[in-house]
Structure formats: C-alpha cells, structure tokens
Amino acid sequence: MKVGFDNDKYIRIQSEHIKERIAQFGNKLYLELGGKLFDDFHASRVLPGFKPDSKLRMLEQLRDSSEIVIVISAADIEKNKVRQDLGITYDEDVLRLRGEFQKRGFLVSSVVITHYSGQKSADAYRQRLERLGITTYYHYTIEGYPHNVELIDSDEGYGKNDYVVTSRPLVIITAPGPGSGKMAVCLSQLYNEHRRGNEAGYAKFETFPVWSLPLKHPVNIAYEAATADLNDINMIDPFHLEAYGKTAINYNRDIEIFPVLDALFEGIYGHNPYKSPTDMGVNMVGFCISDDEACCEASKQEIIRRYYSALNDLASGKSNDNEVNKIALLFKQAGINTAYRKATVAARERQEQSLGKATSAIELADGTVITAEQSDLLGPSAALLLNATKHLAGIDHSVKLIPQEFIEPIQHTKINYLRGKNPRLHTDEVLIALSVLSQRVENCRRALEVLPQLEGCQMHSTVMLSEIDRKIFKKLGVGLTCDPAKK
Numbered sequence: 001m002k003v004g005f006d007n008d009k010y011i012r013i014q015s016e017h018i019k020e021r022i023a024q025f026g027n028k029l030y031l032e033l034g035g036k037l038f039d040d041f042h043a044s045r046v047l048p049g050f051k052p053d054s055k056l057r058m059l060e061q062l063r064d065s066s067e068i069v070i071v072i073s074a075a076d077i078e079k080n081k082v083r084q085d086l087g088i089t090y091d092e093d094v095l096r097l098r099g100e101f102q103k104r105g106f107l108v109s110s111v112v113i114t115h116y117s118g119q120k121s122a123d124a125y126r127q128r129l130e131r132l133g134i135t136t137y138y139h140y141t142i143e144g145y146p147h148n149v150e151l152i153d154s155d156e157g158y159g160k161n162d163y164v165v166t167s168r169p170l171v172i173i174t175a176p177g178p179g180s181g182k183m184a185v186c187l188s189q190l191y192n193e194h195r196r197g198n199e200a201g202y203a204k205f206e207t208f209p210v211w212s213l214p215l216k217h218p219v220n221i222a223y224e225a226a227t228a229d230l231n232d233i234n235m236i237d238p239f240h241l242e243a244y245g246k247t248a249i250n251y252n253r254d255i256e257i258f259p260v261l262d263a264l265f266e267g268i269y270g271h272n273p274y275k276s277p278t279d280m281g282v283n284m285v286g287f288c289i290s291d292d293e294a295c296c297e298a299s300k301q302e303i304i305r306r307y308y309s310a311l312n313d314l315a316s317g318k319s320n321d322n323e324v325n326k327i328a329l330l331f332k333q334a335g336i337n338t339a340y341r342k343a344t345v346a347a348r349e350r351q352e353q354s355l356g357k358a359t360s361a362i363e364l365a366d367g368t369v370i371t372a373e374q375s376d377l378l379g380p381s382a383a384l385l386l387n388a389t390k391h392l393a394g395i396d397h398s399v400k401l402i403p404q405e406f407i408e409p410i411q412h413t414k415i416n417y418l419r420g421k422n423p424r425l426h427t428d429e430v431l432i433a434l435s436v437l438s439q440r441v442e443n444c445r446r447a448l449e450v451l452p453q454l455e456g457c458q459m460h461s462t463v464m465l466s467e468i469d470r471k472i473f474k475k476l477g478v479g480l481t482c483d484p485a486k487k
Helices: 007-024 041-046 054-065 074-078 090-103 120-131 182-195 218-226 238-244 252-269 292-315 321-334 342-353 380-393 404-417 427-437 442-449 467-475
Strands: 029-033 066-073 107-116 136-140 170-174 201-205 234-236 249-251 359-363 369-373 458-461 479-482
Touching: 007 029, 007 054, 007 201, 029 182, 041 218, 041 292, 054 066, 054 170, 066 074, 066 090, 066 182, 074 090, 074 107, 074 120, 090 107, 107 120, 107 182, 120 136, 136 182, 170 182, 182 201, 182 252, 218 234, 218 292, 218 321, 234 238, 238 252, 249 252, 292 321, 292 479, 342 359, 342 369, 342 458, 359 380, 369 380, 380 427, 380 442, 380 458, 380 467, 404 427, 427 442, 427 467, 467 479
Parallel strands: 029 170, 029 201, 066 107, 066 170, 107 136, 458 479
Antiparallel strands: 234 249, 359 369, 359 458
16 A cells, blocks of 8 residues: 555644644633544545554643543434444444543543433433443534524523533543534533633544645545535635635535634634634644545545445445435546446456356555455455465465365354354455464465555455455455445
8 A cells, every 4th residue: 555644744743733722722622523533444544644543642642631522412322323334333432432542541521412302312321321430411402503593602502501521621522423513512612611701712623624635636525425424515615715815625514603603702702713614623634645646546446435335335225325326426526437446347357257256356555456256165255365365475376275175164064053054264264264274384374474465455346245254354454345236
C-alpha cells in the first residue's frame, strides 16, 4: 500500500491546534468529535498512512486536562442500530468505548442519552448504566430542531436538558457513530454553562469532509459514500465564502445548524467568535497529505467498496435502495464504475471461465492480480488466500500447501460432528491448518510469513462471504468487496 499521509506530522500539529482553541475560550472547551476516536478504519483506508487510532494517540497528549462524555441517541437504542464495522449495537459499543478509553488512562465522566422522548428502551438502558455506576443524563427532543432557534435557545429548549457535570478544561464529546446528537450536547452545555455564570467554548473535531480539499476531491466524495445512509451532502460553506471570499468544504448538517450556534453565541457573548461552520473546526488532516495521488486512488477504491457493501445490505434486507442509488451517483462525480476495480473484473472473468463457479480475486501491492475458484475442498476465499501467499512467498502454484488427506478429516468433523452443511474450508480453517503444518513443512511457514504483505490489497468475491471470512480479511487489512449473490 502506497503511503499518502504523514501520521507523525498530524499528531504533532493537530494537538497544538486544539491547545490553542482551548486557550481561546478561557480554558474550557467542549470538543465535538466527529467520526471515531479509535478504530477509524475509514480514515485509514482513504488516507493510507493514517493509523486507526491516530486521533486517540494525538489526544493522549492532552489526557490529563481532558475528560470524555459518550453520547448515544435514544432512537438508535430503540432500533438496536448496529455499528457495521464491528457488528455490535450502539448501546453495547458505548460500554466497549468506555472500557477502551479507561484502559488508556482517560477519564470517562458520563453518558448522555439524546433525542429522548420517553422511550422505554432508553429508560431500561439508563438503569443498566447506572447499575454499573455510570452517571447518565437525558437530553430531550426539541420540536422544530434545528430551525426553531427561538425555542432551542430557551429554558424550554436546551434549558430543559440535564446539565452534564464536568471538571476538566477539555471535554471531548464522542459517540459510537454519526447522527447521535453530539453537537446538540455541546451547544446545550454552552447554554447551561452560561446560565451558571461559567465561560466555555465549542469546537468541532471532524475529519471529513476535509475543508481544505476541493468539493469533488475523491477523499470528500468517499465521505459522502460512507454516510449515504444519513444522506449527508458535502457543500461549499456559504458563510465562509461570504466572510472571507474563500472556498471551504463542509456538510449540510453543520451548515444548517450554524444559525443556531450563531444565536447561541450572541446570547452568551454578545457576538459569535465564528464567522462560519468551517471556523468551528480544528481539523488539520488536509495539511498532512503527503501524496495526493495515493489518497485519490485509495478513496476511489473506498467508494466502490461502500457501493458493494450497500448492495449486500440490500440483498440481505438490511436497507432499501436509496443508499445504493446515492453511491451510484457518486460514481459519476468520481469518474469511476465497478470496472475501475481490477479485482472485480478479474474475479468475474474467472467466474466465466469456470462456468459459473464462485470465484475471487485480489490485486497485490505490485499490481499483480491473483484469482481462485471454489472447489470440493476449499471455498473461493480460502483458495485465494493460498494462491496469494504462494505467489508472495515464491512458491510454485502447483505445490499443494495443505494435502487433501489433511483437509478431509477437517471436513468430516464439520459435517458429521458439527452438523455443518458446507464441507469446504473457510479462511480461518486454512490458516489454522497452515499453522499446524508450518512446524514441519517449510513452504507452509513461508506462506504464513508473507501474510502482512496483504495489508492494503484489494479483493473481490463473486459471492457474499461468510462473517468468518469477512473478519479474517479485515484483520489482514484487505479491502474486500462482494457481489450480492448467495453461495
């Protein structure tokens, strides 16, 4: 994978920029954290070189002066919304996040349940959190939000919300995913701090869209693809353009909420220190791109990956076709289609050659494309893993890394003892077999040693893979797409 992002520079200049913003507001800043504080795999995919935990590593430099408040929407609790990259519900992810933050020495002071309107599931969740000793607050649904500024900026709006007690200069507001109400929590806190005679400020730490990149830059288009289910739209910030005569990129929700923020700051300070939604941000990502071409290529691959993910969800009944249609329109903006992905083309060509068998293909770092097809012994993804590692290790393709007599007892156990229906080996079973054989077979040891070289490679399967196979390729860092077809 070609590196296109300077991670060390990012950690250095981003932390300094946040320190400057804290000082600007009398040493009390509510920092809305967009995206994920760690496990930010989207950022690492579109900005090769960005580490999934870069933001957390950066904030560790501010750890002693900061605390974290986790936000979750009552609506997401009600519908058991799932974090797709981890396969767990948002309510469970709150507890996971809290535990991970605490392991790294951060103070997690409370949880805020937003969009609350009496949902019983939210009440039950609050009781669960409080039994665990976690301080929990309610923030209520406000009629006409975000346009009814007069109501929002009143005792019946933000004033009705629970006041979140905090104790440190930097309060990081984060959530399991987008649309949780993080900004509203920050603004509500500003209102309630002012009522108590406390000075405080607000800033937004949102990685995407990257305000300093063009509107139709692939990195920004990839963000729209990633949030297609929310229908976020990247826009030129009209407030920034009017104030400074310069183009900056933001997205619709921030632009829509800006009049609320403007009115709130007018009420607190008598003036708004920000002239635009872009001014609210502290994002320095755009200044750390070291190879724009590499980031453009990675982003185009991500747009296609999101498209196939949406197709798979549609085929599984998890979504409607709105998400698919929106990403299809983004293809035109990025100047790509599914044929842009070399692994997709190769997998389908192999499928035609094999008379309709399930097939797969992977594009390696040097541009080499390896293919494989389903057999009586192996699934297409397991066969591809063996073919790719043999190529990388310089092992002749004709060599059988795992002998048939070694595979057959595994199949016997799967079918006769575990009552499975698919006798073919999955990727995890292949890796276990290679590990066992590596103690006495040199080629198996060599095949395992090249696995790290698969990170950043792009793969396509002509059938939807099992959850086990998906997780294996994710752990290997492989960018996976699948046709929406059942095995």
